[in-house]
Amino acid sequence: MxxxxxxxxxxxxxxxxxxxxxxxxxxxxxxxxxxxxxxxxxxxxxxxxxxxxxxxxxxxxxxxxxxxxxxxxxxxxxxxxxxxxDGRWPVFLDALDALSRLWPKEEEEDTLPSEVDVAAAAGLLSLGEFPEDEANADAWERHAEARACRDDLLALWQNTRHRLITAGDGLAACPWLRPRAEARMTDWAERAEEQRRLLSRFFGPRTLADGAAVASLAAPVLTADTDFGVFGSDAPQVLRRIWRAWRAGARGDAKPLAEAAMAADQELHEALGRRRKGRDEAEESLARLTTAWAEQARLATAERSAGRPWRLIAVRIPPQHRSPHGGGVHDPLTSWEVAVVAVYQVAVDWYRGTAALWVPQGIGEQLLAAEGTMKAVDLLQDAEDWAAPAPALLATWEPETRAAVA
Known part of the structure; x- marks a missing residue:
């Protein structure tokens, strides 16, 4: 050479x-x-x-x-x-490394939970992340097992997605490797679909729509009904911090808005510190605020989606990111984004890391917002053949040009 x-x-x-x-x-x-x-x-x-x-x-x-x-x-x-x-060999070697993960070792084989176990876990968590009876040890154990079932499924799906997306990137750069990997890509794609189907049981569509609507809410201002007198002149600043905590939880998590109230409660308690006087009034005021914010989000959900046509949105699913400091890998998607893909996916192309999602109007608007993690486009907006099936429409979109090794 x-x-x-x-x-x-x-x-x-x-x-x-x-x-x-x-x-x-x-x-x-x-x-x-x-x-x-x-x-x-x-x-x-x-x-x-x-x-x-x-x-x-x-x-x-x-x-x-x-x-x-x-x-x-x-x-x-x-x-x-x-x-x-010179750029050619590193790309080839990276592609081979990604494809090697399609041939896992025996100890990496994972067993999926049964349909019965998933249904029971999802049903339990639909009532809340934690049991209402804080003294019931058995209830705490059941909820912990249900959360573990969901989290294990999520980790499996994230890992499978990562293998498929990185392998697809490698095959795009080195297309001569595709015949060798096609059978394994098909096997892993089937595995990903089964994992996605089971995981979707844990996420409520209305909850996801409410989370999307939170972005449209205006920030609250301090009023006479907000009893934050304990904070004195810092009250407006505390309210802003509480609002940001609630908004981040409501938008980023794929859980009912009631769960976001816990993030607001935590922010309030940190602001209160050891204060005693005025504490009860501030906590009651916050409960009224988070209830009102949740109701505003639900109204916004109806205004954005009820009676309006759904949208076919294509997204580019990013692979997991490896920490530069040796901290392993993390998923750049928020819990809400992960849940939306799991619930609304109607077509997927793992060779390009793209998926088509059939979503309500409000969720579609949020996916298309510039602040989203996934690159997204409305597949029907400029489609010449708008009546084509979702996989065909998805195939017409190329989110980025990836140069192949010559």
Missing amino acids: TVPETDMLSVALGRCISAGTPLGPFQGARFSGLTTASDTGLIHAVEDCPYLRKASSVRAIGFSLDASALERLCTNWSCRWAVPD
Whole structure:
């Protein structure tokens, strides 16, 4: 291989490129290596490879990267070849790394909960995240198990989505790998759909519509009915902090608006500190406020969606992000966005990481808002064939151009 004057990468080719992998434009790349006297032995990159220590003789060879060479490449991590860091090799290696996650180890296989267990857990959590009877230990345990069922399903679906999206990105950049991965992509897509279907049981459509409507609410102002006298001149500032906490919970979480009141309560308690005088009045005032805010959101939901046609929205689902500080990966989507995709998905293209969602008007408006995490577009707005099925309309949208390795 002719190496250009550029930075180099040290790559254990035998570990990164498994036998049988299509090489595309890298077919025939020239390398030098070491082998024993036999022409059928392993090809090594360095003389001090542990597998060469007992060899009676070692000789240098030149070879072309092809199917037969892949069969012979040493898989020891010490056998590293230099490849140019010119953008082509890193993209290829990243694609191979993403595709390798479609062949999980046995210990990574996960068992889904049964339909009966999911129905019971979803039914219980529809009554609230926590039991009303705080002294009932059995009720606390049942709620904890129900939350674990939901959270485990969510984690499974997030992981499956990530594998599919990153693999799809890799195949877009290196299309010659697609035949090798198609069967596995289909298997994982079926797994993702089953996980999504079960997870959707935990989210109420009306709750999601209410969460979308919160964005349209005006910030409250301090009035005579708001008994925040305990805070003196800081009362307007405290109200703003409480409002932001309630709004963030109501918009970001996929839970009933009553749950958002807990975030507002927490903000109030932090503001109160050790104050005693005026505490009860402030708490009662906050209860009235959060009840009123929730009612305003419900009214806004009806105004935005009731009697109006639904919308077919395409979204680009982002992969999980890896923390630069070694803190693992996290999902950039809010709980509300995750729930909307789970409940309203009608078509998906994992090769491009896109999905079509058939949603009420208010949810559609929120998805299209610039502040959303997912890139989104109304598939029917400028569609020439507006009567086409959702998968066909989704296929016409390319949210971004991804250059392939030449």
